[in-house]
Amino acid sequence: MFEAIAFYLFAIVTVAMFLIVVFSKNALYAMSALAGGMIFIAAFFFMLDADFMGVVQIIVYGGAVMALYAFGMMFFDTTRDVKENIKDKRIIYTLGTLSFILIVVIMSAPFISDHIKALYPSLPGVGNPQMVGYVLFTKYLVPFEVAAVMLLVAMIAGIILVSKKMDQSITTMPEVDKKIEAEEFDIKDAK
Amino acid sequence: MITLTHYMVLSGILFSIGMLGVIRRKNLLMLFFSTEIMLNAVNLGFVAVSKYIGDLSGQMFAFFIIAVAASEVAVGLGLLVLWYKRKQTIDLDSLQSMKG
């Protein structure tokens, strides 16, 4: 009973949050809504006895990724909304609705849910952080290490990409622009 | 009683929202957000299935997806900043240099 109430409550809130993300014009609102949605997703994880995943979701998405976006947005002029002149709205919504219907139909198909459920009843104790630790450091040790290296590479890449010309103002860099334009000119000439 | 189907449908709805965002928005930052939504939807599906099967593999998969998403954000945002430095815009339509 409580499970059902919790599920529907969180479901409605999550969907609402994500809809705000998609339809909001202001990037800041969108980001805040996204952060909220992430945390509500974590709530589902707790409901599903995946405590570790819930914690990771809050820390990584709600914390790290959102902080990254926040920092990233500082580089952009957020006060100036990006003008989005969306053409062919009808096509977009048709596509969206179609894919929505299709995905939901497929997901609700008995083939996926009931069949699987009947075969494997859930085991008690699975999903706690201890168990996750065992699995992660035995069966998934190599992918885990690879993921660590990947994160390191991503970090270095982020630093390198963004830190070029950090000492200069990013909003006004006329000399860089000129240089880039000149380069583009060269490319066109070459063509 | 909440069954796996409920979770799968919810996951599908969230995924569709994310996809709608991807095809609707022209702001590159919003595109990133939409991608995050889609990834989260998938994660939710994985964790739900993992519980109902009784196998930790689903959670592990979701865990690695989070790791990949984090690095994607780092690299993607870096590129975005670089682009913004050059063009002063993060409009998707400005990315047309591949036009043949």
Added chain:
Amino acid sequence: MEKYVYLTLFAPLAGSLFAAMFGMSKKNLITGIVTSALLFVSLFSSLMLLGYVDEEHIVKVNLFDWISAGNFDVSFGFIADQVSVIMMVTVTTVSALVHVYSIGYMDHDEGFNRFFSYLSAFVFSMLVLVMSDNFLGLFIGWEGVGLCSWLLIGFWYYKKDLPREIYPAISPSWAANEAFIMNRIADLGMLIGLFLIYWNVGSLNYDVVFKNIPNVDISIVVLIGIFLFIGAMGKSAQFPLHTWLADAMEGPTPVSALIHAATMVTAGVYLVVRANEVFSLIPNVGMFIASLGAFVAVFAATMALVNNDLKKIIAYSTLSQLGYMFVAAGLGAYWVALFHLMTHAFFKSLLFLGAGNVMHAMNDELNIKKMGGLYSKMKWTAILMIIASLALAGIYPFAGFFSKDKILEVAFSEHAYILWFMLWIGAGLTAFYSFRLIMLVFFGEERYKRFGFHPHEAYAFMLWAMAPLGVLAVISGFFEHSFKEYVTAILPDYEAHIEPHIVGYVLIALTLTMALSGILFAVYKYSRGGFSKKWEETWIYKLLFNQYYIPQLYEKFITKPYAELSKIAWKDIDLKIVDSTVDFIATTLYDAGDKSRVIQSGNLSKMLRWMAIGLIVLLIAAII
């Protein structure tokens, strides 16, 4: 002994490849010498095998596995038993001598090296044909000789279509194609025969096939026999596929001697002899073969009576003699067929080589009406050709007497009196046209002077190359008994039973009388200037001269309608249906590409939209 098998088989191939290296360059005497030397190596080793092979010693070699798919096993295996050894010796003897002869004959030809390459390749294919220990190997050799025959008939491919005395106009390339296509028709029959054998026996090896063939349903065996014989009909130019042989005379004369007299055309007879265990099960088909053989024997002989073309007369004579062989083979006297095959190879190639000398002397003139009185100029050629003609006519003690007379005896003792009578008539006709040829070419009025020819005798070594054949044409008949004992080890024995004995002697006397009277009539008639001109006006002369109008009939009822049909297939079916379909597909694709170029706008949001469409399509596909 295996090494001799390999040596026999591969020496000609080595020669062919050696000559092929010089194929495009100018005349190089060394190619002729090397190929001839290698042919003598081959001859020597096949003679060694001849001495070695007997009832206990049959040489079988397995070169390597060729096809091995499921339970279909065929290997490149070769066998040297009594039958194939006889064939090998015959083939290598004639071809070695023809090689030597060709050095002189092709002396002034630009394609000297090419010629020897083809000729040796032919010998190799022929040896594969006779030595293979399974039907598929035989078929490979069969196709190989067909190909080499095509190459050699069309050797002077650059010659234009010239209207000859008889319709239609022929050129070497035309004749080559005709031979090839006619053989193709027959080869289809042979292939069907092989398929039937494989279906019903499950193997193509001679041993296995012959062991199991009695268990096969008799109607199937009849079909197998008929289809194999269709193959043999094509190669051996039996009616109705006979027209190519006369036209094949467009090739160089040594080729005619080797391929179209001694070896390739006898491959059909060899096939029937080799598959004797199949044919002996079906005497009705055998009877049909014998009847067709007798018919061809007379039919071809009549055409030879009036023809004026030196080589064509000999070609028709070959046809006729092949008919004799098929009579023997069809009546179950396989060793007699093989014996006649061997003796015929010797004297017929001798005859052709002699004709080559005459052609050389007369600057490639073929019309015997323009010759005459050449004896004084070319004495040795004349003597050799007279020996060959006597052998062909079947006069004692020449080789033809023994083999041909045996065939007549066979026909008589099988109570096939009609066949015997036809062959008897054929013997008379043979004697007549052979000596008509001799008389018109070598004796009588020296007509060539009117046409401004200056005949001369051929090179001495060419005559020396012909001499062994001349000797064999005289003496090979005396080997009848040893030959019989040798080959009947694996071939069914056959002894003509004619009771009482006196009848047999009477028959021999009758045949000899017929042949002698034919000769005497020809000599008598043509020493007095031949027949009158009026004779040429009669319808029977015209009928014979035009080869019973068969080429014209083929032209009118097969070639022309087929050409029309091909034209329809080309203009209507190919251009309008096949081509336009292909074009339609191409233009559709092109237009589709042109239209869908818009997708590649480089705009990311549009691309994302396309991606969503793709996702939807895939999802729909997943649901369905």
